Amino acid sequence: MNDMLKTTPDFSIDAAAALLAEHYGLSGTLSPLASERDQNFKVETAEGTFILKIVNAAEPEVESDFQTALLAHLGAHAGDLPVPHIRPALSGASLASTTGPHGVRHRIRLVSWVEGRPLAETERSDAALHALGRMLGRFDAALKGFMHPGALRDLDWDIRHAGRSAGRLQHVAAAEDRALLERFLTRFAAIAPRLAMLRAAVIHNDANDWNVLVDNGDADRISGLIDFGDALHAPVIAEVAIAAAYAGLDHADPIGAAAAIASGFHAEYPLQEEEVDLLYDLIAIRLVTSVTISASRRSHTQDNPYLAISERPAWTLLRKLDRMNPRFATAILRKACGFEATPGARAVAGWIARNRKALAPLLERPAATYPAALVPYGDPAHPMTVTSAAGQPDAAQAIWEAHCRGNGIELGVGPFGEERTVYAGEMFVSRFIEKTRRTRHLGLDLFMAAGTKVFTPLPATVVSVEIEKEPLGYGCLIALRHEPEGCPPFVSLWGHLAHEATGRLKAGERLEAGALVGEMGLPTENGGWAPHLHLQLSTDTNLSATEILGVGEARYLDVWAELFPDASTFAGIAGEFYERHGRSHEEIVKLRRELLLPNLSISYDKPIKFVRGEGVFLIDDSGRAYLDCFNNVCHIGHAHPVVVEAMAKQAETLNTNTRYLHDNIVAYAERLTATLPKELTVAGFVNSGSEANGLALRLMRAHTGRENAITLDWSYHGTTQELIDISPYKFRRKGGKGPKPHVHVAAVPDSYRAPDDWPVEEHGKRFAESVAELIAGMQARGEGPGFFIAESIPSVAGQVFLPEGYLKEVYRLVRAAGGVCIADEVQVGFGRVGSHWWAFETQGVVPDIVTMGKPIGDGHPMAAVVTTRAVTDSFNNGMEYFNTFGGNPVSCAVGLAVLDVIEGEDLRGNALVIGNYLMDAFRAMQARYDVIGDVRGLGLFLGIELVTDRRTKAPATEFARAVSNGARRRGVLMGTEGPHDNVLKMRPPMIFSKRDADHLIAVLEETFADVTRTLG
């Protein structure tokens, strides 16, 4: 007999009933309840049901005082909590006392009965466990301000003393079991010092599944928390760990159970990240404490079944926890509490999204530029899935290749998160959830031919290079670590590669962005799959390559998505690849036909629906990116962030007309005129190139009082009637009515097509003779020219570069005859030629009026006219000039932003360098392709004239069209231009890089080779 048994109360039911009457004035039916140390009776009276507790005499008074004070505190401050509430004795005291049969004094307490079934006997739904967490959270929140000397007890159940379990290991018989416990004790020893740094308060400390009661009628509702015998001052997180340890017993998903409790607790009493980070170990160590105390007591008390009640399930749970990756368990728990699955996880995906334009292409060219399709692994019945799952990679590959050939597909994509049935092996059984398989693909698969090279999009350090030999494993597997500035470090995993990489890369080696990582492997090397790359990111850099989960449980996809964010953006796949929005092409074509002017044309026989622009790329509704070498409006790149920001900022501040004072219009006029020769000092702002040319004509008329126009053949100056009238490109073609009497058409000064007997150095002068003749004709009729208008590089006429001296001579002639000279820089201005801001400068002239548009606002509709003081003085004739939108603060903010970028990033310099590089490449092609008659260009204004015969210069119109269509098929946009549509026209954005240039060259090479083969 030990002391405890002598002090254990041993009252008969009658004696207990007498105590009840004496101290509480109550009578009723008493029934004994099990208790380890005290004696408890359920008491049913007319006034309600209670528990009469007769306290073990050995319990220090301070402890029963503590429990009483705790219950009194909860009664006073959290009266609605479903915990026992004290019924005071007749004396008014919370505790009464009596002397028992052994002559020792026992204290007595009467508390209200809490109704419900023990959690241990219920289903433990997520809802119930969440509710349990909430209740514990409220409970602990109510105790934040509570303290009592009795709370400072020395209990083996104090989680801070869990290390004492080591001293009890001797009572555990099996060596294997001891080793299991030792593993958790070692982990605990590493984290124990951190416990001292965590918030501590008085907690229940024993919310086990027998002390938690569930509503009899509603299994999702917690109806009570009982037994405060283990309460003490301890780290708050222990409350959650203990409840989770017991809720997880015999639970199919113990971490899910813990997550439900933690999230409930967190909702009422926010947990801290460092607390949640310890939860997995604290859950485990509570179980270790439990099984070692049971073992120890069993060795003292010969198998007391009460002590062993939770032993078997505790061992089972410990073994399950041991098989899990603790980092994944912690990620699940963190996520349940609203924290990142691992610190920095969300920032990585955000950084990649923001910096996607700066990433080097993972494939030879940006991945989004390849015609791509989903690989059908998401469809369990698809023959490719079936053959893959059956271990027949060659058959699967043959099916895929046939599909690609039939549909022009070059890249297969296996998306992140896809539910797949191909993961048949034992290795895909979940370690978290019983009877569950891992089925969700957590990487991004890129399917291309074996041997396809893959490159790192960011600088990297090689973490590991290894070969996984298991069938359906990764084959050659490489992990790289990336540490970009402003982004938490992360790892990229490259699986199913060819083994050649093992001989080439070593751990610790540095790779530059764009460096070769490896090649897609053959099935014999890649684990037995159709050739592809499994690319995966891990925001947890502590995981080794083989720990990174390639496939995960559907239930925790949200957790995996943070630990292993979708690598699509990193790989350069556009979001639109996965999700189409808006109307179908057919529907839009139909609605255009019904609702819009019928003569709006659509490019290409099979029209493209673009949904996004980004830098040099336009992205269609299937996520395919096209290298835009044609659309010169987005001068500094599509959706340039500086422009977008300037526009948004001004739009949210003010947009109004020019009748009020504003800084932007004068600032922009100052900056714009500063780019022009000193004579051109006055600006007028409008909304389109047509409007700019229209205003130029008004200025001209006011200044000269004349109408007569001299315009170049095949030119286009705008869409209003008076501009159509001076655009032979329009009035001479379908629907045109020929030239009006005041319109005089001069020959296109196209050196390539100049008569053979003209010496090259005389081309300028000779072509100018055409203008001289027109003037002479007017003068013969007693008239004179009002103006001469020309694009400084006639583009519609086929990227025609004016011969040297041409404009000098023409301007001289026109001015001598009293006319003004208008330079249309709507296409060619704003530094496109690189050497100068304005293309007319290459001719050494200064126009009287310059019109500008398209590139001026990088896509924002604005345009301008700049002229001389003399011309504007003539225009200022008393009639007000008003333009509702022209020169508004938003447009001027945009214009300023465009100039800032051109100047700040030296885009003119870039245009010249890249333009020269392209010209060299085109000339090299000209040496190989007879069809290339002429290569013309300056900066990023480029043309390739195609001819069927270099001698006769017969236009190769069909070839040009085939090249344009072939380039489009290969993801590059260009146009055809000129009277015979035989000039390939290219005007890529000024940010065009060498890499973009190489892309364009490669596509042109492929396309020329292809068209040459097919057209002969």
Ligand SMILES: Cc1ncc(COP(=O)(O)O)c(C=O)c1O
């Ligand atoms: C040389 C030239 N001038 C003027 C215009 C008319 O500009 P907008 O279409 O902005 O009215 C164009 C348009 O294509 C053009 O190419």
